[in-house]
Amino acid sequence: MTYPSLPHDHGQNEMKLLERIPADESFITLSDIFSQLGDESRLRIFWILCHCEECVINISSMVNMSSPAVSHHLRQLRAGGLITSRRNGKEVYYKAADTEKTRLLHSMIESLMEIECPEK
């Protein structure tokens, strides 16, 4: 079996690696997840919602943002499956989704904080 070759052959079996490379779809899926957390405000909101369930007004107050701006971010986080919501009377409560994905992301965030932001 022959493979289309790369411009340079550095003799480390790049072609074999290319056989194992995940599908485009996988990279799109994962980069979408990382994009969610790639915004400072959204990361902060997600961190908060990993630790408590809150209504929009309180989230807005905690992160010092207007409620439309927060709503916008909550919408994205929910579309991405990172948070869930429930209405109770006039208020809508948000919290981190109870999934393997969010548990992994949360523990990763805490680990990265320890590694990259000690004593903060």
Next chain:
Amino acid sequence: MTYPSLPHDHGQNEMKLLERIPADESFITLSDIFSQLGDESRLRIFWILCHCEECVINISSMVNMSSPAVSHHLRQLRAGGLITSRRNGKEVYYKAADTEKTRLLHSMIESLMEIECPEK
């Protein structure tokens, strides 16, 4: 000691949580890291460089992009401390940085792929 209060009191000690919330700087640092991986092309390049050391031309060929575009992304990944480079003759080789941060990110990517992209 008294705390400034939130608009609504849902009786779950949000104020105590606010005492533990990481500094702005920490969220900025982490969201910068996630932004790096929030771009599909950059995530693919980082994945490749976690598995092999490669020159720019080969990376460009592997991800089907122009070398200026790849160079642009490599520059960002290097500025973020995710990859390192060394020149050898006419070529510059890149690979994932050998740090706790990159090991964590790499293992996280592989875990997320398993959870979110099974069989791909």
Next chain:
DNA sequence: TTAACAGTTAAACAATTATTTAATCGTTGA
């Protein structure tokens, strides 16, 4: 020393994305 090759940089453009303001929707209690 100069031509060819590998890589980077810069400027311009295109596209995406975050935030604001204003309007709207849904729920509750007067």
Next chain:
DNA sequence: TCAACGATTAAATAATTGTTTAACTGTTAA
């Protein structure tokens, strides 16, 4: 039912970001 409140949506703007093209830098070998 209607006023007040919480939340969402829409449109507009501002800002950021990715890609292209072209010019440029560094290295090697003829």
